[in-house]
Amino acid sequence: MAQVNIAISDQSTTVAPAAVFLKAVAGGGFNTGTAPAGTPYDPTWHEITYIWTVKTGPAMSFERAPFLNMPPEWKAAGLYYGPEVAIVFDQPGTYDIELYAVDQFGNDGMTTTTVVVANADGRFPGTDTICYSQTDFNGAPAGATQVTSFAALSSAIANKAGGDVRVLFRAGNDFRSAITSQINLTQANIAALGSFGSGAKPIIPLLKQSASPNQCIFGLSQEGNELKVYNLDIRGGWDAVRERGFQGASPIWRDTNSDILFHRCRLSGHNTLSSQARAGDCFFVWSDGEVTDWQNFGLFGFASGGGVKRFAIIGSDIHQNTDARQGKASEQQMSNAHGPLRHEGLDGSMTPSAGDRSHVYFHCYDAFSRGGWSPGGGGTADQPATRVNSNGTLNYWLNADRCTFESGYRVLKITGQDEYLGTPDRPGNKVFDKIVLMGTTESQWLVDCNQGGTTFRNCLGFMANVPMFSAGVDQALFAFNPDDTSDPNNANTPVAAYGCTLVSLLTSANNRNVEVLTPDNVSGIFESGFNNTTFENNIEYMPNQNAPVTPVALDTTTPSGVSPRFQGMAESVSAVSKTGNGSNTITISYSELLDPGGNSTSQAYWQARVAAGSTWHFLLSDWNYEYLHADLGELSVSFNATDVTVSRTSGTWANGETLRVKLDQSDNLPTVDTTTAISSINVPIYGPMATTGIAGGWIPVDDIRLTPRKGFPRSSDPQGTPTRGVVEYTP
Structure with a gap:
C-alpha cells in the first residue's frame, strides 16, 4: 500500500x-x-x-x-x-x-x-444570540435577546463588543425598509448571522454601491474577525434584464483578512461580491447558495497582500439572469459588465515567499x-x-x-x-x-x-x-x-x-x-x-x-442532465457620455438620446415613457464611481421641447468630470436574436460505444x-x- x-x-x-x-x-x-x-x-x-x-x-x-x-x-x-x-x-x-x-x-x-x-x-448561549423580528419570535432560542427595530439591534450588537455574537433574523420577514445602514460587526470576535423560525429566507438589503467601506452591509474589522452568514436572502436594487436600478455594494469590504463563510444564501442585485485582499492568512467560502442578477461580477476573489489565502465555491450556482442584456464595451459600469467569477492571484507587484500562497477549490460549481x-x-x-x-x-x-x-x-x-x-x-x-x-x-x-x-x-x-x-x-x-x-x-x-x-x-x-x-x-x-x-x-x-474528425463511433444516447441556458444575443441600450461643467446641471440633445434601434428620440417619446412609469434614470461619474438615481431623489430629469436637462439634487460636477447617463427605456428593450439560442437542446454524454475497444x-x-x-x-x-x-x- x-x-x-x-x-x-x-x-x-x-x-x-x-x-x-x-x-x-x-x-x-x-x-x-x-x-x-x-x-x-x-x-x-x-x-x-x-x-x-x-x-x-x-x-x-x-x-x-x-x-x-x-x-x-x-x-x-x-x-x-x-x-x-x-x-x-x-x-x-x-x-x-x-x-x-x-x-x-x-x-x-x-x-x-x-x-x-x-x-x-x-x-452562542443566552444573550450572545440576538433575534430580530418584525412579526413574532416563534422558534427563537431560549434566553436570546429579542429586538424589533434596527436601532435596538445595533445597540445590542454594540453591547457584545470584544466577544462572540449571533444575530438571527425572523424567517419570512423583509428587512429592506428597516435596515438603512451598516450592520456593524467590527468589534465582534466571531459573528454569525442567520435565521430563526419557519418560512422563506429573511430578506436583508444591500446598501448603495460607492467607494466607501461603510456601504458594505456587514461591517468587519480589518484584522482577525470570523464571519458566518447563512440562510439569508441578500438583495440590491440592480435589474440585470433592464440594466437599471441602484447596484448593491459588496456585502463585505475587501480590505480585511477575516475568515468568511456564506452558506445557503442568495445574493442578487449587487455590483460585486469582493473577498479579502488584506495581508494575512484567511479564507472565503461560498457554499450551497445562489448568486444572480449582478452588474459587475458575481464574485471577485482577491488574494493579494501576502499570507495564505483560501477561496472555495461549493455546491452553488453563480448564474447571470438568462434574460439579461449583454452589456456595452464602453459602458462597463452602466450595464452588465462581467461574468460570474474572477479570482486573482497574489499581488502582482510582490515576489511571494513560500508562505504567500493562494489556494482555490471549486466543487459542484455551476457558472x-x-x-x-x-x-x-x-x-x-x-x-x-x-x-x-x-x-x-x-x-x-x-x-x-x-x-x-x-x-x-x-x-x-x-x-x-x-x-x-x-x-x-x-x-x-x-x-x-x-x-x-x-x-x-x-x-x-x-x-x-x-x-x-x-x-x-x-x-x-x-x-x-x-x-x-x-x-x-x-x-x-x-x-x-x-x-x-x-x-x-x-x-x-x-x-x-x-x-x-x-x-x-x-x-x-x-x-x-x-x-x-x-x-x-x-x-x-x-x-x-x-x-x-x-x-x-x-x-x-x-x-x-x-x-x-470522428475517430471512433460515439454513443450519444446517454442524457447528461445538462441543458444550455443561452437564450440568444440581446444588446444593451446605450448610455450617453457627457462632461461636467462646474454646475449641478447637464444638457442632452435628443439626437444623442437614441432608441434601441439607434434612432434619435423626442420629447413625445420620453413623455410617453414617463407616463408608463419608466423613471429609473441614473448617472455615473467615472471619476469616483458615484451613482445618482432619480428614483432615490438624487437627480431630477426634465424633458424639454428640444433637449433634456439632468440636475443633481445637491452638489456640483467638476469641470471636465466624465459622466455617463442612462435614461430608462426598459419598456422598449432591443429584440433578442433567438436564432443564436442553444437553450432547446440537452447535451449528451459523448463516449465510446460499448462495442468499441482498443482495436477501434x-x-x-x-x-x-x-x-x-x-x-x-x-x-x-x-x-x-x-x-x-x-x-x-x-x-
Missing part, C-alpha cells in the same frame, strides 16, 4: 455551519513524474487521483442540487475529488472522512480523519455568463464564465471537480490581467477534473490557458451548431499558449489534457465570423509554446467539418495517462478498464 495522510489546512470555528479545508499529503509508494528543473510543478497534485468520502455523520446534502446544471450523479453531497478540498458541515455531529488515493498504475492508499462540529446554541464587454464579431461578447489567477502570479494552487462552465468569449480563462499588454503569466498547480464546458454563439475558445502547471482530465467540451459571431482566424475548444515569456519557467512547466471528450457540431452554414473561419479550422486542442505537454486519451469529435483506434492503455474509474486500479475495476475519453459521471 502507498502512504497518504490528511492535514487540516484551515477551518472555521467548528460550530455548525462549519467550513474545513482538508489536504492530502502523499507519502511513499506512488509512481509519479518529476518536476522539470526550476518549475513549481508538484506531480503529487496532478498525477494522483484523490477521493474524499464523508462516511458517517449527519446526512450531507445540497439545497441547490435541483438547480445545478450538471449531470445528476455529480450532485451527490459528501463526495469530493482532488488534493485539497473544502467541506461545509451544515449540522452538528461527528463526521468520519475517508481519503482514498490512487495513481494511474494502481498504487493506492487510504486513511481517515474525524471532524466534530458543535451546536451553535452552545457556542453561467451573460454580459460583458469583450469584443465579438457581431457585437459585445460575454465575459468568461470563470477566470482564475488573473494576476498571473506565482504560488497559485487550484483544484476543481464536477463543475459546469457555460458561455463567454473564452469560457474558462487562465491568463493574466491582459495577455496583450504583457502582464506576466507564471506557472502554478491547477487541476480541473470532471468539468463540462459549453460555448455559445460568441465563444472562440472553451479553455484559454496561458499558465503552465495546468491539468484537465475527464472533461467534456461542447460547441453546439449555432450561428457563430466569434471574431478571430482560429477556433479551438482547448487552447494552450504561454503567450507572455517573461518567466521562462512558465513554458517549461507541464500542461496536460487527458480522458477528455471535445465535441464541435459546427457547420459552415452557421459561420458568421467577420474573419475567415471555416469548420475545418476548428481544433479540439491547440497548443503552441509549451515544452512539456501531455495530450492523450482524448476524443475529438467534429463530424461536420470539411475533413470530419485507442492507444494501448499502458502507454497513456488515465484516471481510474471511481478510483479503482485497473486490476480491480468492476466496470472494466478505466475511463477513456468521456466524463466520469458515476460517483
Whole structure:
C-alpha cells in the first residue's frame, strides 16, 4: 500500500455551519513524474487521483442540487475529488472522512480523519444570540435577546463588543425598509448571522454601491474577525434584464483578512461580491447558495497582500439572469459588465515567499455568463464564465471537480490581467477534473490557458451548431499558449489534457465570423509554446467539418442532465457620455438620446415613457464611481421641447468630470436574436460505444495517462478498464 495522510489546512470555528479545508499529503509508494528543473510543478497534485468520502455523520446534502446544471450523479453531497478540498458541515455531529488515493498504475492508499462540529446554541448561549423580528419570535432560542427595530439591534450588537455574537433574523420577514445602514460587526470576535423560525429566507438589503467601506452591509474589522452568514436572502436594487436600478455594494469590504463563510444564501442585485485582499492568512467560502442578477461580477476573489489565502465555491450556482442584456464595451459600469467569477492571484507587484500562497477549490460549481464587454464579431461578447489567477502570479494552487462552465468569449480563462499588454503569466498547480464546458454563439475558445502547471482530465467540451459571431482566424475548444515569456519557467512547466471528450457540431452554414473561419479550422486542442505537454486519451469529435474528425463511433444516447441556458444575443441600450461643467446641471440633445434601434428620440417619446412609469434614470461619474438615481431623489430629469436637462439634487460636477447617463427605456428593450439560442437542446454524454475497444483506434492503455474509474486500479475495476475519453459521471 502507498502512504497518504490528511492535514487540516484551515477551518472555521467548528460550530455548525462549519467550513474545513482538508489536504492530502502523499507519502511513499506512488509512481509519479518529476518536476522539470526550476518549475513549481508538484506531480503529487496532478498525477494522483484523490477521493474524499464523508462516511458517517449527519446526512450531507445540497439545497441547490435541483438547480445545478450538471449531470445528476455529480450532485451527490459528501463526495469530493482532488488534493485539497473544502467541506461545509451544515449540522452538528461527528463526521468520519475517508481519503482514498490512487495513481494511474494502481498504487493506492487510504486513511481517515474525524471532524466534530458543535451546536451553535452552545457556542452562542443566552444573550450572545440576538433575534430580530418584525412579526413574532416563534422558534427563537431560549434566553436570546429579542429586538424589533434596527436601532435596538445595533445597540445590542454594540453591547457584545470584544466577544462572540449571533444575530438571527425572523424567517419570512423583509428587512429592506428597516435596515438603512451598516450592520456593524467590527468589534465582534466571531459573528454569525442567520435565521430563526419557519418560512422563506429573511430578506436583508444591500446598501448603495460607492467607494466607501461603510456601504458594505456587514461591517468587519480589518484584522482577525470570523464571519458566518447563512440562510439569508441578500438583495440590491440592480435589474440585470433592464440594466437599471441602484447596484448593491459588496456585502463585505475587501480590505480585511477575516475568515468568511456564506452558506445557503442568495445574493442578487449587487455590483460585486469582493473577498479579502488584506495581508494575512484567511479564507472565503461560498457554499450551497445562489448568486444572480449582478452588474459587475458575481464574485471577485482577491488574494493579494501576502499570507495564505483560501477561496472555495461549493455546491452553488453563480448564474447571470438568462434574460439579461449583454452589456456595452464602453459602458462597463452602466450595464452588465462581467461574468460570474474572477479570482486573482497574489499581488502582482510582490515576489511571494513560500508562505504567500493562494489556494482555490471549486466543487459542484455551476457558472453561467451573460454580459460583458469583450469584443465579438457581431457585437459585445460575454465575459468568461470563470477566470482564475488573473494576476498571473506565482504560488497559485487550484483544484476543481464536477463543475459546469457555460458561455463567454473564452469560457474558462487562465491568463493574466491582459495577455496583450504583457502582464506576466507564471506557472502554478491547477487541476480541473470532471468539468463540462459549453460555448455559445460568441465563444472562440472553451479553455484559454496561458499558465503552465495546468491539468484537465475527464472533461467534456461542447460547441453546439449555432450561428457563430466569434471574431478571430482560429477556433479551438482547448487552447494552450504561454503567450507572455517573461518567466521562462512558465513554458517549461507541464500542461496536460487527458480522458477528455471535445465535441464541435459546427457547420459552415452557421459561420458568421467577420474573419475567415471555416469548420475545418476548428481544433479540439491547440497548443503552441509549451515544452512539456501531455495530450492523450482524448476524443475529438467534429463530424461536420470539411475533413470530419470522428475517430471512433460515439454513443450519444446517454442524457447528461445538462441543458444550455443561452437564450440568444440581446444588446444593451446605450448610455450617453457627457462632461461636467462646474454646475449641478447637464444638457442632452435628443439626437444623442437614441432608441434601441439607434434612432434619435423626442420629447413625445420620453413623455410617453414617463407616463408608463419608466423613471429609473441614473448617472455615473467615472471619476469616483458615484451613482445618482432619480428614483432615490438624487437627480431630477426634465424633458424639454428640444433637449433634456439632468440636475443633481445637491452638489456640483467638476469641470471636465466624465459622466455617463442612462435614461430608462426598459419598456422598449432591443429584440433578442433567438436564432443564436442553444437553450432547446440537452447535451449528451459523448463516449465510446460499448462495442468499441482498443482495436477501434485507442492507444494501448499502458502507454497513456488515465484516471481510474471511481478510483479503482485497473486490476480491480468492476466496470472494466478505466475511463477513456468521456466524463466520469458515476460517483
